[in-house]
Amino acid sequence: MGGKHYLPLTDEDRREMLSTIGVESIEDLFSDIPSEVRLQKELDLPPALSELEAVRHLNSLAAKNKHLNNCTSFMGAGVYDHFIPAVIKHVTGRSEFYTSYTPYQPEISQGILQAIFEYQTMICQLTGMDVANASMYDGGTAVAEGAIMGCGSTRRSKALVSRSVSPFYRAVLKNYFSSRGLDLEEIPLKDGHTDFSKLEEMVDDQVASVVLQQPNFFGLAEDLDGVADIIHNHNAVLVMSVDPLSLTLLQAPADYGADIVVGEGQSLGVPPSFGGPLLGIMAARQKFVRQMPGRIAGETVDSEGNRGFVLTLQTREQHIRREKASSNICSNEALVALAAAVYMAALGPKGMREVAEQCLQKANYAREKITALSGFEPAFPGFNFKEFALSIPGKPEELNKKLLQKDILGGVDAAPFYPELENTMLFAVTEKRTREEIDTLVRELEGWK
Amino acid sequence: MRKSKALLFEMGRSGRQGYSLPSCDVPEKPLDELLPQKMQRSEPPDMPELSEVEVIRHYTELSTRNFGVDTGFYPLGSCTMKYNPKVNEEVAALPGFACLHPCQPEETVQGALELYYNMEQRLKELTGMERFTMQPSAGAHGELTGLMVIQAYHRHRGDHKRNKVLIPVTAHGTNPATVTMAGYEVVQLPADERGNVDLEALKEAVDDTTSALMLTNPSTLGLFEEEITEMARVVHDKGGLLYYDGANLNAIMGYARPGDMGFDVVHLNIHKTLSTPHGGGGPGSGPVGVKERLIPFLPVPLVDKKGEQFYFDYDLPDSIGKVQSFYGNFGVVVKAYNYVCMMGAEGLKQVSTDAVLNSNYLASLLQKTYTIPYDRLRKHEFVVSAKPEKKKGAGAGDIAKALLDRGFHPPTVYFPLIVDEALMTEPNDTESKETLDAYAQAMEEIAKDIDKDAEKVAAGPHYTVVGRLDEVRAVRNPVLRWEKE
Numbered sequence: 001m002g003g004k005h006y007l008p009l010t011d012e013d014r015r016e017m018l019s020t021i022g023v024e025s026i027e028d029l030f031s032d033i034p035s036e037v038r039l040q041k042e043l044d045l046p047p048a049l050s051e052l053e054a055v056r057h058l059n060s061l062a063a064k065n066k067h068l069n070n071c072t073s074f075m076g077a078g079v080y081d082h083f084i085p086a087v088i089k090h091v092t093g094r095s096e097f098y099t100s101y102t103p104y105q106p107e108i109s110q111g112i113l114q115a116i117f118e119y120q121t122m123i124c125q126l127t128g129m130d131v132a133n134a135s136m137y138d139g140g141t142a143v144a145e146g147a148i149m150g151c152g153s154t155r156r157s158k159a160l161v162s163r164s165v166s167p168f169y170r171a172v173l174k175n176y177f178s179s180r181g182l183d184l185e186e187i188p189l190k191d192g193h194t195d196f197s198k199l200e201e202m203v204d205d206q207v208a209s210v211v212l213q214q215p216n217f218f219g220l221a222e223d224l225d226g227v228a229d230i231i232h233n234h235n236a237v238l239v240m241s242v243d244p245l246s247l248t249l250l251q252a253p254a255d256y257g258a259d260i261v262v263g264e265g266q267s268l269g270v271p272p273s274f275g276g277p278l279l280g281i282m283a284a285r286q287k288f289v290r291q292m293p294g295r296i297a298g299e300t301v302d303s304e305g306n307r308g309f310v311l312t313l314q315t316r317e318q319h320i321r322r323e324k325a326s327s328n329i330c331s332n333e334a335l336v337a338l339a340a341a342v343y344m345a346a347l348g349p350k351g352m353r354e355v356a357e358q359c360l361q362k363a364n365y366a367r368e369k370i371t372a373l374s375g376f377e378p379a380f381p382g383f384n385f386k387e388f389a390l391s392i393p394g395k396p397e398e399l400n401k402k403l404l405q406k407d408i409l410g411g412v413d414a415a416p417f418y419p420e421l422e423n424t425m426l427f428a429v430t431e432k433r434t435r436e437e438i439d440t441l442v443r444e445l446e447g448w449k
Numbered sequence: 450m451r452k453s454k455a456l457l458f459e460m461g462r463s464g465r466q467g468y469s470l471p472s473c474d475v476p477e478k479p480l481d482e483l484l485p486q487k488m489q490r491s492e493p494p495d496m497p498e499l500s501e502v503e504v505i506r507h508y509t510e511l512s513t514r515n516f517g518v519d520t521g522f523y524p525l526g527s528c529t530m531k532y533n534p535k536v537n538e539e540v541a542a543l544p545g546f547a548c549l550h551p552c553q554p555e556e557t558v559q560g561a562l563e564l565y566y567n568m569e570q571r572l573k574e575l576t577g578m579e580r581f582t583m584q585p586s587a588g589a590h591g592e593l594t595g596l597m598v599i600q601a602y603h604r605h606r607g608d609h610k611r612n613k614v615l616i617p618v619t620a621h622g623t624n625p626a627t628v629t630m631a632g633y634e635v636v637q638l639p640a641d642e643r644g645n646v647d648l649e650a651l652k653e654a655v656d657d658t659t660s661a662l663m664l665t666n667p668s669t670l671g672l673f674e675e676e677i678t679e680m681a682r683v684v685h686d687k688g689g690l691l692y693y694d695g696a697n698l699n700a701i702m703g704y705a706r707p708g709d710m711g712f713d714v715v716h717l718n719i720h721k722t723l724s725t726p727h728g729g730g731g732p733g734s735g736p737v738g739v740k741e742r743l744i745p746f747l748p749v750p751l752v753d754k755k756g757e758q759f760y761f762d763y764d765l766p767d768s769i770g771k772v773q774s775f776y777g778n779f780g781v782v783v784k785a786y787n788y789v790c791m792m793g794a795e796g797l798k799q800v801s802t803d804a805v806l807n808s809n810y811l812a813s814l815l816q817k818t819y820t821i822p823y824d825r826l827r828k829h830e831f832v833v834s835a836k837p838e839k840k841k842g843a844g845a846g847d848i849a850k851a852l853l854d855r856g857f858h859p860p861t862v863y864f865p866l867i868v869d870e871a872l873m874t875e876p877n878d879t880e881s882k883e884t885l886d887a888y889a890q891a892m893e894e895i896a897k898d899i900d901k902d903a904e905k906v907a908a909g910p911h912y913t914v915v916g917r918l919d920e921v922r923a924v925r926n927p928v929l930r931w932e933k934e
């Protein structure tokens with residue numbers, strides 16, 4: 001039988017226990033399952049593997065994949081190949097953390113509670129917001145829940161979302177909205193940026209939330225000067241999706257008037273893992289806290305006046321408020337939030353700034369070099385952070401095939417999400433890419449087609 | 450020794466650093482050329498500067514202030530806090546899994562797709578369902594996905610008046626919360642005196658506005674719904690569908706399958722049943738399985754196989770779309786898959802056998818001292834009512850704190866709501882008889898302590914790093930972040 005090493009009961013234990021219970025056999029313990037629904041066969045699963053065999057099997061599956069450690073990646077679109085310091089896995093690998101669950105019993109969960117409190121604080125410091133939760137599933141669900149929060153707080157049922165917001169997030173948003181019977185409209189693009197004049201036309205007193213992204217899906221910094229005013233004039237809420245790593249360099253969302261800040265936290269020391277587990281971040285101004293979904297840790301004192309931490313404002317949550325809860329979220333991405341906290345603690349404001357600046361410099365170096373080649377043009381004018389869109393002289397799929405032969409994971413094709421953007425590709429360049437790697441990419445692109 | 454721990458923000462010193470980066474090797478441009486000044490941050494965030502040693506000592510100390518399954522017995526009901534095999538962590542960290550970008554070309558991720566494909570085959574067999582999506586990131590996310598699929602099914606048939614979802618009074622909080630998120634109204638069903646859903650109430654409640662019945666079986670009382678076949682018939686007869694909250698599947702693997710009970714949609718909590726850890730609150734993974742007629746509505750993409758090639762199938766015109774940015778919590782699925790591979794059919798059945806045996810055994814021991822309502826066979830968990838103890842001056846919450854002092858993680862308290870002073874106890878398959886005996890003895894001692902000096906028990910815990918924390922104060926005067934004095 002498989003997994004015996006995880007099952008401590010012996011046959012003798014089982015016999016003694018059955019007799020304590022006062023039944024004859026194991027079968028008797030299952031006699032409450034009506035015979036018509038009893039499984040009349042054994043499960044048909046492949047034979048059990050020993051630990052060694054399982055590791056071999058999983059190794060063989062892993063070996064069939066190319067990955068960021070044996071290729072040079074220029075893929076982004078919301079998930080990036082950033083450097084992850086060794087400290088992170090040593091902290092998240094402490095089993096007091098990873099084998100615990102939601103800290104319902106604070107007196108024996110001070111570790112995770114304090115770590116969450118510190119995480120919340122650092123997310124607030126980066127965004128300029130007053131409160132942050134820990135956490136949402138990913139950037140997409142954070143965007144959707146952020147827009148719903150706006151509906152809850154304004155008691156309106158419509159949101160606008162810019163087409164420059166990640167199509168991955170918009171897909172989730174659309175689904176959440178249509179299921180709940182909320183309305184969603186898209187603000188068109190202008191040169192790869194949100195068309196703010198269209199936003200001005202579209203926003204009215206029916207609109208609850210306006211969702212924008214900075215930097216946007218094409219890696220471009222949007223000019224958000226005055227945008228919040230347009231939105232606030234209609235008492236609507238500005239929901240900003242951000243890359244937290246960019247916030248040591250780019251203006252804090254609070255400074256341009258964001259009300260709710262959401263986003264994907266993967267850039268904070270989290271491996272890409274084929275797109276999950278990721279980290280949905282969410283922060284907001286104080287007045288939205290009652291509508292905020294998810295776990296929030298708060299400071300308090302114990303019976304002797306010692307500082308301690310607890311989950312708080314739980315009347316927002318499903319286990320107390322049931323159908324009136326602000327969200328159904330229960331299990332979240334706590335361990336990933338812990339990883340992000342360790343990342344922020346290790347890098348500090350200076351380290352994160354250095355990473356962000358290197359991304360900016362390297363991405364712009366790459367963009368300049370590539371667009372000097374004939375046939376490669378910037379798809380849009382503007383300022384790029386760590387990613388840029390190029391119009392290329394052929395099919396992205398074919399280019400990626402060619403690059404793959406050199407163990408380069410090329411860019412992301414924009415056309416599946418923007419049919420009008422044929423032969424357009426997104427390239428991401430993080431601090432991890434060396435000049436040599438970028439130059440190699442440029443050489444490979446040169447003369448293609 | 451009671452003490453609080455310094456916060457990160459009270460440590461460190463300007464000029465320290467906990468990282469090392471290569472220097473920038475491309476020619477650098479002045480910042481203002483690359484980014485207009487008005488888009489730049491004016492003030493650096495006020496975050497701490499720490500050396501690596503300080504970071505590690507800080508988090509190591511925090512970890513000693515935290516209790517996990519590896520620390521000790523963790524019978525937190527409904528959460529299936531079983532042992533998490535160490536090898537799970539190792540395989541999920543393989544670069545061939547952890548370092549995959551979600552937009553990589555299919556030919557470069559064949560192993561990942563094969564793993565998803567294999568996992569789907571195993572989950573189908575385990576549950577009796579016909580297709581699975583791994584996209585939902587947790588149980589509640591699976592519930593939402595499942596209700597979206599059900600909604601799409603009804604809408605597709607032009608059946609627009611189904612605006613209600615039935616849930617039993619014993620349901621987990623995520624069930625009613627999900628119903629609201631999916632734009633439905635909740636209709637709550639009472640329990641009968643055996644702890645089953647009241648069948649007569651169900652019959653009365655079901656009509657042509659019923660979209661679905663959501664059910665956990667065994668229920669959160671740890672009881673198998675004995676009338677499940679009839680319940681399914683009643684709901685199906687009126688055109689409604691059955692949703693299975695699989696949080697409690699650990700009780701019945703190899704013994705019964707939701708697919709055979711008449712359920713149309715199922716979610717599993719693989720962070721529970723299939724042993725991936727809970728991570729201090731997550732990440733989890735909540736795969737959703739459906740019967741044939743609901744397959745067209747599943748989220749895109751599904752994973753399929755053509756010849757020897759695995760691929761993402763986006764060609765589902767009636768799909769609800771997406772519920773997560775990419776393909777779900779792949780890293781968690783890797784762990785669960787590894788577990789299923791190691792356990793095999795016989796092992797998984799033994800898991801449920803031992804989970805149920807441990808639960809009935811522990812209940813028998815506790816019954817000598819405590820009240821356990823619904824005197825019948827239990828599945829993987831049971832609910833103690835500390836109502837008599839509460840009358841003496843120490844209720845479920847106080848008993849929980851007394852357990853902390855004895856080195857145990859307490860059961861889930863005050864849930865399910867229909868049991869007064871509930872202590873919902875799930876011992877799991879990975880615990881030894883000695884552990885259960887020791888826990889039962891601790892519970893007996895606590896009962897005696899309550900008889901002797903309930904006030905002292907109610908003032909606990911006495912031996913934890915911090916004393917009983919003032920949760921009321923945390924709500925009245927919310928301090929949700931550190932701020933400079």
Ligand SMILES: Cc1ncc(COP(=O)(O)O)c(C=O)c1O
Nearest residue numbers: 330331527587588589621696733
């Ligand atoms: C019965 C039941 N249903 C649903 C859930 C929700 O699962 P998750 O926390 O993974 O969202 C839980 C656990 O938390 C549960 O116990």
